[in-house]
Amino acid sequence: MADKPRLASEIRDWVQTVVIVLGVGAGIWQFEVKEIWTPAAAPINVTTELTVKEAGFRGASSNENKEQFEAIELSIVAKNPSTRDVYLLANCWEAVGLVIATHNESQDWTKTITERLEKTQPSNKGAYYEWQKAHMVAAGEVFLEDEVLHPNESVSTTHVFYVPKDVYDVLHVRLVLPTTAIADSAEA
Numbered sequence: 001m002a003d004k005p006r007l008a009s010e011i012r013d014w015v016q017t018v019v020i021v022l023g024v025g026a027g028i029w030q031f032e033v034k035e036i037w038t039p040a041a042a043p044i045n046v047t048t049e050l051t052v053k054e055a056g057f058r059g060a061s062s063n064e065n066k067e068q069f070e071a072i073e074l075s076i077v078a079k080n081p082s083t084r085d086v087y088l089l090a091n092c093w094e095a096v097g098l099v100i101a102t103h104n105e106s107q108d109w110t111k112t113i114t115e116r117l118e119k120t121q122p123s124n125k126g127a128y129y130e131w132q133k134a135h136m137v138a139a140g141e142v143f144l145e146d147e148v149l150h151p152n153e154s155v156s157t158t159h160v161f162y163v164p165k166d167v168y169d170v171l172h173v174r175l176v177l178p179t180t181a182i183a184d185s186a187e188a
Contacts, residue, residue: 044181045082046149051075052173055160069162076142077156078177080149088149089178091142095161097168099133134172137163142177146184 055073074093080086138161149155163171 042083044084044086044179045080046086046177046179047079047081048175048177049075049077049079050173050175052171057165058162068165070165072138072161072163072171074159074161074173075156076158076175077154078143078149079154080151083151084181085151086149086179086181087183088143088145088147089180090145091175091177092139093142093159093173093175094139095137095163096172096174097133097135097137097163098131098170098172099167100129100169101132102129104128135168137161137168137171142175148183 051074053073053075055071058069058071072095074095076093078088138159140159143155143157147155
């Protein structure tokens with residue numbers, strides 16, 4: 001009779017030990033998944049805001065040339081809304097001045113556009129316009145390479161450049177900002 005209570009006590013002790021071990025194991029598993037694996041698998045993301053605006057006029061440096069130049073202010077903000085650090089690779093911006101010719105009669109431009117889309121080239125024609133000239137007018141580095149953006153952190157910069165007044169119809173600015181989630185894992 002004395003063996004039954006002792007056997008029941010041993011079984012209860014073993015069940016408690018197994019439950020404690022399983023509870024600790026589940027806690028460690030949950031910590032690993034929530035705190036290590038899930039954040040490491042989360043995608044990185046950088047949002048950018050690019051603002052281009054006129055910043056005034058300036059005359060040419062020499063007294064002989066009365067040509068005016070327009071100052072263009074380029075403001076760039078990059079923000080990391082993800083939960084992981086983001087490393088900025090080599091990056092750049094470029095500004096291209098476009099001269100556009102317009103005409104009154106609609107032209108059949110769909111064949112040209114279709115060919116360019118198939119070759120993934122930019123379009124330079126429309127029914128009533130066509131690019132005539134495209135010149136790179138300014139370029140530069142956006143942010144320092146290997147800069148780190150921590151979660152919810154942002155970085156900004158401003159560039160000013162000059163273009164001759166009344167020469168270009170459109171100023172097209174392009175920003176290239178490659179990123180990676182692992183330091184020194186890629187080079188651009």
